[in-house]
Amino acid sequence: xxxxxxLNAALDVTYHVPRLTAHATHRVSDVTARPGGxxxxxxxxxxxxxxxxxxxxxxxxxxxxxxxxxxxxAAPGVTDALMTVRGxxxxxxxxxxxxxxxxxxxxxxxxxxxAEEWAAFLRRYAELLDGARAVALCGSLPPGLPVGAYAELVxxxxxxxVYVLLDTSGEALRRxxxxxxxxxxxxxxxxxxxxGLTEPLRASGEARRRxxxxxxxxxxxxxxxxxxxxxxxxxxxxxxxxxxPTGAGDSAVxxxxxxxxxxxPWPDRLARAVALSAATVLAPAAGEFDHKAYxxxxxxxxxxxxxxxx
Amino acid sequence: xxxxxxLNAALDVTYHVPRLTAHATHRVSDVTARPGGxxxxxxxxxxxxxxxxxxxxxxxxxxxxxxxxxxxxAAPGVTDALMTVRGxxxxxxxxxxxxxxxxxxxxxxxxxxxAEEWAAFLRRYAELLDGARAVALCGSLPPGLPVGAYAELVxxxxxxxVYVLLDTSGEALRRxxxxxxxxxxxxxxxxxxxxGLTEPLRASGEARRRxxxxxxxxxxxxxxxxxxxxxxxxxxxxxxxxxxPTGAGDSAVxxxxxxxxxxxPWPDRLARAVALSAATVLAPAAGEFDHKAYxxxxxxxxxxxxxxxx
Numbered sequence: 001x002x003x004x005x006x007l008n009a010a011l012d013v014t015y016h017v018p019r020l021t022a023h024a025t026h027r028v029s030d031v032t033a034r035p036g037g038x039x040x041x042x043x044x045x046x047x048x049x050x051x052x053x054x055x056x057x058x059x060x061x062x063x064x065x066x067x068x069x070x071x072x073x074a075a076p077g078v079t080d081a082l083m084t085v086r087g088x089x090x091x092x093x094x095x096x097x098x099x100x101x102x103x104x105x106x107x108x109x110x111x112x113x114x115a116e117e118w119a120a121f122l123r124r125y126a127e128l129l130d131g132a133r134a135v136a137l138c139g140s141l142p143p144g145l146p147v148g149a150y151a152e153l154v155x156x157x158x159x160x161x162v163y164v165l166l167d168t169s170g171e172a173l174r175r176x177x178x179x180x181x182x183x184x185x186x187x188x189x190x191x192x193x194x195x196g197l198t199e200p201l202r203a204s205g206e207a208r209r210r211x212x213x214x215x216x217x218x219x220x221x222x223x224x225x226x227x228x229x230x231x232x233x234x235x236x237x238x239x240x241x242x243x244x245p246t247g248a249g250d251s252a253v254x255x256x257x258x259x260x261x262x263x264x265p266w267p268d269r270l271a272r273a274v275a276l277s278a279a280t281v282l283a284p285a286a287g288e289f290d291h292k293a294y295x296x297x298x299x300x301x302x303x304x305x306x307x308x309x310x
Numbered sequence: 311x312x313x314x315x316x317l318n319a320a321l322d323v324t325y326h327v328p329r330l331t332a333h334a335t336h337r338v339s340d341v342t343a344r345p346g347g348x349x350x351x352x353x354x355x356x357x358x359x360x361x362x363x364x365x366x367x368x369x370x371x372x373x374x375x376x377x378x379x380x381x382x383x384a385a386p387g388v389t390d391a392l393m394t395v396r397g398x399x400x401x402x403x404x405x406x407x408x409x410x411x412x413x414x415x416x417x418x419x420x421x422x423x424x425a426e427e428w429a430a431f432l433r434r435y436a437e438l439l440d441g442a443r444a445v446a447l448c449g450s451l452p453p454g455l456p457v458g459a460y461a462e463l464v465x466x467x468x469x470x471x472v473y474v475l476l477d478t479s480g481e482a483l484r485r486x487x488x489x490x491x492x493x494x495x496x497x498x499x500x501x502x503x504x505x506g507l508t509e510p511l512r513a514s515g516e517a518r519r520r521x522x523x524x525x526x527x528x529x530x531x532x533x534x535x536x537x538x539x540x541x542x543x544x545x546x547x548x549x550x551x552x553x554x555p556t557g558a559g560d561s562a563v564x565x566x567x568x569x570x571x572x573x574x575p576w577p578d579r580l581a582r583a584v585a586l587s588a589a590t591v592l593a594p595a596a597g598e599f600d601h602k603a604y605x606x607x608x609x610x611x612x613x614x615x616x617x618x619x620x
Binding site: 024026109 | 325330331332335337338339341375403405410413417
């Protein structure tokens with residue numbers, strides 16, 4: 001069983017407008033809402049791959065209810081173990097401009113989480129670790145949580161002997177990495193921000209020195225670079241993609257963890273992560289993956305040992 | 311008792327961002343939500359003036375629940391007679407740009423209302439008219455309602471012998487006016503759009519020929535112009551105002567109807583409408599009015615008979 005943790009889940013709302021003009025009034029022609037949050041996306045992909053997965057984290061208020069209802073409908077294979085908090089789950093609003101196709105995003109900060117709620121979550125989390133093969137810790141922290149929250153979750157997983165992957169950014173990543181997660185999955189920006197280095201192999205090495213046992217760095221079309229104790233591998237995206245990259249990183253995490261759960265070696269995990277990620281870019285709906293594209297791309301994905309600097 | 315009707319109520323959400331940039335991602339620093347909808351604003355002001363008022367209209371889904379909860383808290387003197395519909399009440403999102411102070415608005419369309427829901431609302435409305443002194447029909451129509459919906463509500467009020475004021479725009483106003491409401495309260499733009507005329511006195515005359523028994527036209531600092539069977543009056547705003555005009559028109563409607571309910575003559579109703587409207591612009595929170603400013607401005611508001619063209 002694979003556990004995912006989404007501490008700052010969101011209801012992702014999309015507004016369609018004919019043309020976005022700053023400081024004007026817009027009639028929104030079409031409104032859609034779907035459950036968001038990186039850990040929930042990871043669980044959704046894991047369930048689609050046939051893995052048993054439990055999604056935990058925090059959800060509250062009417063938006064939290066809408067999120068959970070949406071999850072039950074959109075991802076029936078995912079076990080909902082979200083903990084209810086008093087604050088209101090956040091929304092993200094993506095305004096899609098029909099004239100240019102561009103998107104303007106507004107991300108609410110999320111619920112203010114109390115200390116006793118966090119303590120209750122830690123108990124819930126410890127129970128879920130019992131029997132888990134791996135856990136993915138995903139996304140930003142809501143207001144009120146200590147910045148070292150992920151470090152605490154990493155330590156608890158390591159104590160329980162559960163493989164732990166951390167996928168976050170900024171200070172939460174900086175603090176979480178020091179607790180020695182089994183893997184991190186930063187994109188190029190996040191890795192550069194963490195280490196101050198822009199060359200991926202050197203930056204990954206630096207991230208490992210700071211505590212990550214393995215680093216899987218994503219760089220768009222360049223695919224994934226894995227730097228682990230066992231070796232260094234690179235897996236470029238097998239073809240040029242046009243599509244929506246939303247959720248591609250979450251699908252990569254699902255690929256890595258599903259491969260781990262099946263005891264696949266690093267190159268196979270990496271190939272799966274790249275193919276799933278690419279199949280997510282190609283899917284018509286943001287954050288889902290195209291199963292046929294995945295099956296087509298998986299055998300085309302080549303993983304090479306070592307790393308050639310660009 | 312004064313009834314207000316808000317068929318397309320909204321939860322008005324405000325996002326604060328440091329600077330709005332089209333096609334960028336924004337972290338929203340602060341989120342507030344308050345019940346919106348023109349009829350609800352009218353009822354809130356009427357209740358603050360000590361009038362008995364019932365707010366009806368349509369509300370649905372989780373956003374409808376949040377709206378009603380907010381109403382109960384913010385306007386305890388208003389009787390909630392909103393009818394529950396299956397669709398989801400809309401949100402409006404106002405993005406306030408701290409750099410410029412400007413606001414960018416996104417207005418959702420509102421719930422799709424079914425024919426049987428509309429029929430049920432007409433029954434509820436007929437019950438409320440029994441015992442009402444006046445009714446205000448306010449704002450836009452949600453999707454699914456016939457464009458002649460307001461005409462139907464105007465006719466029912468007239469049949470019941472209840473004074474009916476219509477405050478809407480576009481095709482809903484054009485169709486509603488033909489049913490001969492006792493008054494309409496267009497702003498300069500709405501009046502010009504309705505009649506094709508820009509000179510207020512001539513445009514008001516044309517609106518009366520189309521069916522409105524009285525026209526109270528608002529024109530920002532120029533105040534209100536009333537054109538009725540009984541005469542023509544003009545009431546400019548007594549001083550230059552700096553503030554937020556949101557809700558000023560709704561306060562004017564509340565002023566007119568509270569004066570009517572107290573059997574005040576036209577000039578006194580108009581003075582009250584102008585002073586309330588100005589006190590709304592001066593209030594720190596959008597859509598509320600500053601009681602002290604109202605009491606100060608009321609005796610300063612001069613109403614003159616006749617109309618001088620600008």
